[in-house]
Amino acid sequence: MLTVVGLGPGSEDYLTLKAITVLKRADIVLTPSRYLNVVRKYAGNSDIVLLDPRNVRGQVLELAREYPDSNVVVVSSGDPLFSGIGKTVLDLGIECEIVPGISSIQLACAKVRTSWDNMIFLSLHEREHISHLNNVLVKALKRNIKIGILTSPDYPPHYVISLAKTYANMYRSSVRAFVCSNLSLENEQVLALDNIDSVDIVRADWNSVLILEPCIDKHRLLYEPTLL
Numbered sequence: 107m108l109t110v111v112g113l114g115p116g117s118e119d120y121l122t123l124k125a126i127t128v129l130k131r132a133d134i135v136l137t138p139s140r141y142l143n144v145v146r147k148y149a150g151n152s153d154i155v156l157l158d159p160r161n162v163r164g165q166v167l168e169l170a171r172e173y174p175d176s177n178v179v180v181v182s183s184g185d186p187l188f189s190g191i192g193k194t195v196l197d198l199g200i201e202c203e204i205v206p207g208i209s210s211i212q213l214a215c216a217k218v219r220t221s222w223d224n225m226i227f228l229s230l231h232e233r234e235h236i237s238h239l240n241n242v243l244v245k246a247l248k249r250n251i252k253i254g255i256l257t258s259p260d261y262p263p264h265y266v267i268s269l270a271k272t273y274a275n276m277y278r279s280s281v282r283a284f285v286c287s288n289l290s291l292e293n294e295q296v297l298a299l300d301n302i303d304s305v306d307i308v309r310a311d312w313n314s315v316l317i318l319e320p321c322i323d324k325h326r327l328l329y330e331p332t333l334l
């Protein structure tokens with residue numbers, strides 16, 4: 107049986123009891139290196155295989171085929187079904203159980219005390235999300251919708267903020283931003299930017315959740331009602 111388990115944003119504080127139970131029962135664990143300490147702690151007697159980001163599909167397929175009668179556990183950061191390895195396993199058509207974890211987006215929203223029930227989510231690790239980035243920014247600015255973005259090495263926070271700045275000027279919006287980096291880890295950093303227009307350089311790690319909160323210039327509505 108194969109189980110995909112989310113281990114949360116990083117710190118053990120955000121592990122669920124269910125995740126610990128799954129790790130304790132594992133025969134084999136496939137894990138990203140950043141969760142190695144947690145995996146060793148709770149699944150110390152299992153065989154531990156490090157995930158190779160360039161061969162995720164191959165590794166998962168091999169374990170599923172070679173060990174159909176073992177408890178094979180595949181570790182995901184955050185929640186497996188938000189830009190995590192859960193989608194890869196489902197796409198491969200492998201029979202599995204998925205155990206949710208606390209997503210970095212949940213922790214970011216909690217940190218900055220904003221709700222995520224009216225937010226658009228994007229992950230800049232996903233090709234199709236990257237191609238939607240411009241459209242989503244424009245739509246969100248026009249309609250005053252919040253966006254939660256998982257940034258990546260190729261699309262770090264400062265890249266998205268400078269893009270958002272350009273559109274904010276175009277649509278006469280002001281945009282508040284929160285850059286939540288390395289949440290729950292020793293080097294956690296949360297930057298609150300009241301208006302991205304007045305910020306020149308944003309120094310933040312790519313391992314961040316960026317929350318953008320547009321705020322339309324009310325006077326604009328007098329002239330451009332059709333935008334809404």
Ligand SMILES: C[S@@+](CC[C@H](N)C(=O)[O-])C[C@H]1O[C@@H](n2cnc3c(N)ncnc32)[C@H](O)[C@@H]1O
Pocket residue numbers: 115116182183184185186187188189190191208209210211229231255256257258259286287288289290291312313314315
């Ligand atoms: C491949 S995605 C995995 C997301 C994960 N499945 C989740 O639900 O959080 C990796 C991205 O998640 C975000 N992320 C993961 N852990 C984080 C943390 N501790 N602090 C801030 N962002 C984090 C970053 O945007 C990172 O680039």
